[in-house]
Amino acid sequence: MPKRARSGTGFAWLGRDNDEIASLWQTIDLPNNTLVLRYWVRIESPDTNCSGAADIAGVLLDFAPDDLLVTLDAFPLCVSTATNGYVERLVDLTPYHGRRATLEFVGYTNESNPSSLLIDDIMIEASSSFNAEAAAP
Numbered sequence: 001m002p003k004r005a006r007s008g009t010g011f012a013w014l015g016r017d018n019d020e021i022a023s024l025w026q027t028i029d030l031p032n033n034t035l036v037l038r039y040w041v042r043i044e045s046p047d048t049n050c051s052g053a054a055d056i057a058g059v060l061l062d063f064a065p066d067d068l069l070v071t072l073d074a075f076p077l078c079v080s081t082a083t084n085g086y087v088e089r090l091v092d093l094t095p096y097h098g099r100r101a102t103l104e105f106v107g108y109t110n111e112s113n114p115s116s117l118l119i120d121d122i123m124i125e126a127s128s129s130f131n132a133e134a135a136a137p
Contacts, residue, residue, distance in 0.1 A: 006040045006086040006120040014107030014117045015055065015077065024119075025062075025104035033126040035093035037103075040086040043077050045115035050078040055108060055115040059091060062102040070096070077107070077115035086120060093124060 005011040014022040037059070047055050055077035061070040072091045075081060107117045 003116075003118060006042075008120075011118050011120040012105065014057065014105065014119070015109050016114055016116045018109060018111050018114050020109045020114065021106070022108075023104055023106040025102050027100065027102045028124070029100050030093060030097050030124070031126070032098045033094075034128065035097055036125050036127045037072065037091040037093050037122075038088065038125055039105075039122040040088050040120045041083065042086045042118040042120075043081055043083045043115065044118075045077050045079055045082050045113070047078045047110075047113035047115055049110075049113075050076045050080050053110050054078055055110060055113075057105070057107045057117045060104045060106065061093075061096060062104060063096075063099065064102065077109070077117055086118070 003013060012024050014024070039059075041057075045055060056074065057077055058074035059072040061072055062068075063070070072093075073089060105119055109115055
């Protein structure tokens with residue numbers, strides 16, 4: 001399947017090589033609202049190992065200089081988590097509202113069968129409420 005954006009023309013592509021650590025980040029100011037991080041991912045992987053030293057991806061918030069690093073989302077990149085196209089993921093950011101942080105998407109591949117993580121349409125939205133069950137992929 002060719003690599004393409006979910007919408008528009010640009011997207012982020014992490015992974016695709018052995019022993020790779022890839023990331024993209026941006027410093028953001030989180031407003032004083034109920035907030036939801038909404039983003040879309042496409043996972044491609046020939047890797048059958050979904051545990052241990054498997055390929056993995058995550059979303060982090062780094063509150064420097066407070067030395068506080070929060071994992072917002074983490075998931076393996078393997079055959080059983082591969083997606084057929086883009087799927088939406090949602091994360092509640094409300095506990096961190098009113099703060100400045102660096103939002104970071106990371107991907108790690110081990111020494112064999114490298115996975116690819118495509119990321120598109122990243123947005124932070126104000127929400128009247130957040131339903132964790134509805135957010136589960």
